[in-house]
Amino acid sequence: MEKVKVTIIGAGVIGLAVAARLAPEFGPELLVIERHESFGRETSSRNSEVIHAGIYYPPNSLKAKLCVQGQRQLYELCHKHDIPCQRLGKLIVAIDEAEEKQLELNLGTGRENGVNDLELITAGRCRQLEPAVKARAALFSPSTGTIDSHSLMRFYHQQAKSLGATFAFNTEIKSIESTTGGYILETTSDSFSFSTKIIINCAGLEATVLSRKTGIPTPLVHYAKGCYFSYTGKSPVKHLVYPVPPAGGHGLGIHATLDLGGRLRFGPDLEYIEKPDYHVDSSRKNLFCQAIKRYLPDLDEKRLEPEMAGIRPRLQGPGNEFMDFIIRDEKKAGFPGFINLLGIESPGLTAAPAIADKVAGLLEDS
Numbered sequence: 146m147e148k149v150k151v152t153i154i155g156a157g158v159i160g161l162a163v164a165a166r167l168a169p170e171f172g173p174e175l176l177v178i179e180r181h182e183s184f185g186r187e188t189s190s191r192n193s194e195v196i197h198a199g200i201y202y203p204p205n206s207l208k209a210k211l212c213v214q215g216q217r218q219l220y221e222l223c224h225k226h227d228i229p230c231q232r233l234g235k236l237i238v239a240i241d242e243a244e245e246k247q248l249e250l251n252l253g254t255g256r257e258n259g260v261n262d263l264e265l266i267t268a269g270r271c272r273q274l275e276p277a278v279k280a281r282a283a284l285f286s287p288s289t290g291t292i293d294s295h296s297l298m299r300f301y302h303q304q305a306k307s308l309g310a311t312f313a314f315n316t317e318i319k320s321i322e323s324t325t326g327g328y329i330l331e332t333t334s335d336s337f338s339f340s341t342k343i344i345i346n347c348a349g350l351e352a353t354v355l356s357r358k359t360g361i362p363t364p365l366v367h368y369a370k371g372c373y374f375s376y377t378g379k380s381p382v383k384h385l386v387y388p389v390p391p392a393g394g395h396g397l398g399i400h401a402t403l404d405l406g407g408r409l410r411f412g413p414d415l416e417y418i419e420k421p422d423y424h425v426d427s428s429r430k431n432l433f434c435q436a437i438k439r440y441l442p443d444l445d446e447k448r449l450e451p452e453m454a455g456i457r458p459r460l461q462g463p464g465n466e467f468m469d470f471i472i473r474d475e476k477k478a479g480f481p482g483f484i485n486l487l488g489i490e491s492p493g494l495t496a497a498p499a500i501a502d503k504v505a506g507l508l509e510d511s
């Protein structure tokens with residue numbers, strides 16, 4: 146039976162960032178398994194591509210710490226390797242008094258998380274920045290931006306490959322069995338099996354499923370679908386514009402983002418679903434219009450068209466409290482060298498380089 150030292154399951158942005166981070170040490174002893182024909186075919190190419198600042202997440206949570214660290218690392222990486230990104234700045238806009246109070250709480254949380262450039266701005270200043278936006282006040286985050294996530298993934302892929310890592314595409318992990326000193330993985334490629342000492346489970350929507358199948362006590366995942374509508378023609382805004390987020394950490398509200406070509410899109414909303422499906426129902430348009438018109442009253446509805454959907458692998462179910470990322474070596478559960486990355490929803494793209502550092506740290510500790 147073939148043996149490899151380190152196996153990464155999943156070539157989304159997280160598996161790729163981890164592969165690039167570990168390749169200098171493990172090189173040819175590193176194998177990345179991906180069920181699709183190429184990298185980044187699931188959640189990593191179905192998101193807002195926002196480089197978040199780290200405003201919303203509870204202080205000291207992994208989401209807060211890895212987002213703040215990841216944002217800094219991503220901008221540095223983009224600068225050094227010509228990965229397209231734009232520091233557009235973001236406005237979180239309050240429409241009523243209650244939301245204005247909420248902005249102050251967001252400001253406090255953001256500052257506690259180490260986001261030091263946040264500024265509460267008046268309605269007048271907001272109008273100067275964004276004449277089409279209606280707001281009583283806003284929280285301005287100058288360092289929030291957007292990135293070409295495909296270019297980022299291509300960079301990580303090439304980096305890992307150039308240092309000797311192997312990528313096995315069109316290969317799905319069917320089962321994982323724990324043995325002395327490692328694991329045996331069975332794949333769907335002619336039932337090919339191999340053994341590995343270390344597993345890094347970056348399987349996104351499937352990560353909890355694989356972990357449970359292996360026998361590791363694992364929380365359930367909830368699939369939270371987010372749809373987007375694109376806006377044809379000239380964008381009425383220049384910044385990223387977000388409403389005040391709904392209470393309880395249930396998404397960030399339907400917001401306006403601009404891609405690197407200046408194309409405007411709105412989303413994502415949040416709907417819990419039983420199993421992944423990416424269909425965008427055009428009947429959601431009314432909901433979108435209502436949400437957007439609160440802060441962009443003159444929105445031209447005719448220009449909104451269903452675009453795409455992504456699915457968040459959430460540990461937090463409907464009505465539940467905040468749940469953090471889980472990134473841990475499962476040695477306490479009796480599975481040493483099995484590193485689980487679970488519930489890697491937003492801000493996973495922003496946090497990718499910091500998550501990769503965290504995984505490298507776990508490997509050093511073991």
Ligand SMILES: Cc1cc2nc3c(=O)[nH]c(=O)nc-3n(C[C@H](O)[C@H](O)[C@H](O)COP(=O)(O)OP(=O)(O)OC[C@H]3O[C@@H](n4cnc5c(N)ncnc54)[C@H](O)[C@@H]3O)c2cc1C
Binds near residue numbers: 197317372492
């Ligand atoms: C609607 C939406 C908006 C978002 N917006 C943002 C944002 O603006 N900013 C931000 O920072 N983050 C955002 N995120 C979060 C970010 O997109 C994710 O955190 C990130 O893409 C997760 O990457 P991943 O590699 O863990 O998952 P994925 O990209 O899903 O990669 C997992 C890979 O594992 C593979 N796989 C699964 N099972 C197996 C198996 N058994 N065998 C082999 N391969 C397998 C899959 O095919 C897939 O390629 C958003 C997410 C969503 C859904």
